[in-house]
């Protein structure tokens with residue numbers, strides 16, 4: 144008989160886990176609180192380590208059809224437009240890592256995962272908010288908001304940064320008690336897309352560009368074969384009031400915040416009609432990600448600032464490793480399940496914690512913090528990028544060259 148897995152959350156991490164487990168012969172049910180599935184209009188950078196997972200799940204052909212391949216990863220001065228860093232991506236990255244570096248619309252990736260999961264028989268329930276669970280050594284019993292109950296061999300909490308599954312685990316003695324709710328990082332991000340044909344041809348370079356400025360930065364890249372331009376504009380703020388994940392942003396405020404920047408930036412922002420605003424939250428790394436028959440993945444256990452573009456990539460890696468570790472485990476055998484979950488945590492927790500820290504570190508770099516030392520750091524990156532480009536690329540090898548599917 145197929146072993147049953149239930150997943151809270153149909154984000155990128157939850158859907159990837161659903162597909163990974165279903166492909167390994169599990170019966171999978173996903174409970175999603177929203178009434179509609181679909182990701183907000185914005186882009187995602189998919190680095191080679193994330194692409195390895197999508198390739199192993201058989202999605203590479205579909206992904207390539209809707210992606211954009213950037214030529215370089217660049218850091219540029221917010222006013223002069225000069226380059227602090229220019230590292231080749233495109234064919235060079237693909238040869239180096241045996242997988243491409245791509246840009247994808249979130250809605251496209253979400254739809255690909257959803258279709259593949261549905262095709263293989265994953266049962267996805269909308270309007271289904273998980274509110275509680277109880278568990279013993281052999282099974283977990285969940286309760287949804289409408290009172291429905293269900294049971295399974297494993298519950299995966301893929302329910303994002305405000306994870307209800309984590310909050311409930313924390314009511315149990317000794318489960319990460321010292322780690323509190325997510326805290327506002329003092330940064331907000333406007334996100335959105337602009338149709339490329341609204342701008343002068345070739346205004347925006349076909350790169351993954353970070354415009355670096357005092358207290359702010361802006362990321363731009365193409366999506367959907369070049370039809371859309373994605374932007375993420377980050378500004379430091381003292382407070383964040385909204386709890387919502389999808390707050391409509393004020394395009395005029397965005398334009399004012401970046402006025403006086405390089406004309407490529409201001410012309411792009413001039414054409415923005417609609418934007419959403421996110422408060423960026425973080426949390427200290429947890430010490431534990433599982434308890435008996437309940438386990439966490441993605442933002443539920445390691446939310447991170449988007450400044451390495453790795454949050455979704457880490458959720459994909461988690462999902463794949465979790466399914467791999469449990470696929471050859473007898474789910475009736477409590478000890479073996481615990482060993483598999485321990486192996487999952489041992490592989491994933493140090494890596495995700497490191498990427499969380501790298502992402503935090505980039506906040507200072509991108510916002511020209513640290514006075515003279517900050518300037519020295521940017522100048523050193525500039526010199527190394529010109530004199531020793533392979534050294535700069537090799538710094539990212541442990542991140543991009545990592546292959547969880549092996």
Ligand code: FAD
Nearest residue numbers: 152154155156176188273302303441442449452454455456
């Ligand atoms: P989520 O996407 O948050 O999904 C959680 C799901 O669970 C949601 O659908 C939610 O409705 C549901 N849910 C919540 N509670 C319940 C419940 N109780 N019951 C049922 N369902 C529930 N990452 C990259 O890899 N590359 C990038 O370029 C990149 N850029 C980013 C730019 C910005 C500005 C931001 C903010 C993030 C970026 N990220 C990027 C990070 C990435 O978006 C997240 O890390 C990733 O989406 C997390 O996926 P997840 O599935 O863990 O959580």
